[in-house]
Amino acid sequence: MKTLLIICLAIALLSSCSTYQMNTLSSTNTVHNERTGEFKLENDSVKIIYSFAGENVPIHINIYNKLNEPIYADWERSAFVMDKKSTSYADGVLQVDGTVSSTSIGRRIQYSDGTISAQVTLPQNLTFIPPHAQISKTITNVDSKEFQYITDTLFKQSKVPSGFGGSDLKVKLARFDKGNSPLFFKSYLTLYTLNNNVQKLITYQNDFYVSEAFRSSLGPENFSNFGDNRGDHFYIKIPN
Template identity: 85%
Template sequence: MKTLLIICLAIALLSSCSTYQMNILSSTNTVHNERTGEFKLENDSVKILYSFAGENVPIHVSIYNKLNEPIYADWERSAFVMNKKNTSYADGVLQVNGTLSGTSVGRGIRYSDASINAQVTLPQNVAFIPPHSQVSKTITNVDGKEFQYIADTLFAKSKLPSGFGGDLKVKLAKFEQGKSPLFFKSYLTLYTLNNNVQKLITYQNDFYISEAFRSSLGPENFSDFGENRGDHFYIKIPN
């Protein structure tokens, strides 16, 4: 069994036409969930969750409305910014889900509950978020090439645990806050309506790569790298 594993790994190394760069993210102003890897910002009005799991740093953002009035997410005035390059959150399909609850007083007290599970396309790039409901959006047009430009001199030879037992050779780089070569921001613009007047609020969240390693093997080969973790993503660098 061990011999077969060595042969398979050798074939993969010889046949690979790409180098995989696995990246681990940290944030300067959100709460990090150590179990799921998600990043959270929460106050009395909203709960915002970020996840970047996948290839080429897809941005999964969920906004939960904690208020008893609607909130609107303005995607045209929201963006992902890295190296002075903006990636708009505008356009696309939104997944709306959540629950609604209410209480009415008449002849006795009545309680009501309802659920929401729908997809809507909003060409105006504004998402309507009902009270106590959530809207989710995924941005997949981020240029993954921006993450390739970590200088080779910043990587050192190391070993990481394999998902099949034993260790695998990699090139590893770790960065402290403020010294990371890749730092980016997310700007979200939300608003409520009062007599048709918008009350705007903008949230800025900061993220940076705190660790990266390169290998000719994909992320599924490393036990410490979870493809579904919100703080993990990977890119392919052509050889």
């Protein structure tokens, strides 16, 4: 069994056409859950949970309304900001399915039938959050290429635990703190309540940075730390 595992790993190393970069995030102004890896901001009005688990830094946001009145999340005025580049959280995709029929009259009458399947992008700028209820949104339009630009010289040869319980695996590893991380971004989240149709805006800014990154030709499932869908972990693939 051990020999088979070694052979499989060797084949994966030889056949891989991408380098995987596994990233660990930290935050300067949220509460980090050490067990789940999620990041929390909480006050008397709301509880906001961030998770980034998955490929290409998906931003999973959960908002719980603690008030006795509705709250509105304004995604058009909310954004991901990295290196002075802003990406709006306002997006939405509507799946359209149906049938189409047509009739043409010339020298003879012709009929035709078919089907249509399309996606229409619509602005979904607002989300209504009832009192003492929660909503979730996942943003997937962040450009993950921004996270590839860590200078090779910052990586050192190291080892991390295998996900199969075997020997530690060789990787290229880089560690940072909030003062020297090359990958630092902000999440701006705009919420508001209505009082006589007048908006009372509340804006939250949360800061995150990559505190650890390692590169390997093996995917994240091969490493014990990345097999548990933690909220502070995400990975990208860098073409060789």
